[in-house]
Amino acid sequence: xxxxxxxxxxxxxxxxxxxxxxxxxxxxxxxxxxxxxxxxxxxxxxxxxxxxxxxxxxxxxxxxxxxxxxxxxxxxxxxxxxxxxxxxxxxxxxxxxxxxxxxxxxxxxxxxxxxxxxxxxxxxxxxxxxxxxxxxxxxxxxxxxxxxxxxxxxxxx
Amino acid sequence: xxxxxxxxxxxxxxxxxxxxxxxxxxxxxxxxxxxxxxxxxxxxxxxxxxxxxxxxxxxxxxxxxxxxxxxxxxxxxxxxxxxxxxxxxxxxxxxxxxxxxxx
Numbered sequence: 001x002x003x004x005x006x007x008x009x010x011x012x013x014x015x016x017x018x019x020x021x022x023x024x025x026x027x028x029x030x031x032x033x034x035x036x037x038x039x040x041x042x043x044x045x046x047x048x049x050x051x052x053x054x055x056x057x058x059x060x061x062x063x064x065x066x067x068x069x070x071x072x073x074x075x076x077x078x079x080x081x082x083x084x085x086x087x088x089x090x091x092x093x094x095x096x097x098x099x100x101x102x103x104x105x106x107x108x109x110x111x112x113x114x115x116x117x118x119x120x121x122x123x124x125x126x127x128x129x130x131x132x133x134x135x136x137x138x139x140x141x142x143x144x145x146x147x148x149x150x151x152x153x154x155x156x157x
Numbered sequence: 158x159x160x161x162x163x164x165x166x167x168x169x170x171x172x173x174x175x176x177x178x179x180x181x182x183x184x185x186x187x188x189x190x191x192x193x194x195x196x197x198x199x200x201x202x203x204x205x206x207x208x209x210x211x212x213x214x215x216x217x218x219x220x221x222x223x224x225x226x227x228x229x230x231x232x233x234x235x236x237x238x239x240x241x242x243x244x245x246x247x248x249x250x251x252x253x254x255x256x257x258x259x260x
Binding site for chain 1: 172185187202203206208211212213214215216217218219220221222223224226227228229230231232233234235
């Protein structure tokens, strides 16, 4: 009986000691994948709907976002694009291909020592304008455009 | 089980280039087989990169990212011995994570 009571007390104490840490991540296994996939933005079928769902309908055009991409892409299944934002406090970069069936291709958030740069390979359905949207810490969106000609579409096949 | 994620980190001066290759079919759901049947959508939706356990990059992808996605990022101040971890999860709930130590 006494033995049982001891065990209970011990159990209680240790649970109480540990409880502040539960949820802080200290006891959680390696944190996997924070944000939920932004379904509304990714499944939007027009670039305007995608921009709206992503929260960047009112983006200012900026020369401080640099898009490097081939002028003509022979194979639309793999078009390499790299984007650099020189806007201070850039927190995220998103890439849209206007005429793709679902225009939003990717959205990347940066924190800590990561610089607002990404190089990615896109599938492109046809010749289209690509836009890069940079969001800054104050919540504002900035956008830059680039036309990429595609000779062979990369979505169907 | 998905193939191992390849992670390369190369430092020049202050800035480290991080290259990540995630092996994944990235099916759009639009491709058809010989019988005209569509291959179902199968693509990575989210991934993250962490440095010494702290997330530094959170990415979300669509079907329009190429097969076997290759990404490159840049970060400042990464040192030898730092640990870089990459984890992804796809639309079918499959996931994979791999880690590398910067040399």
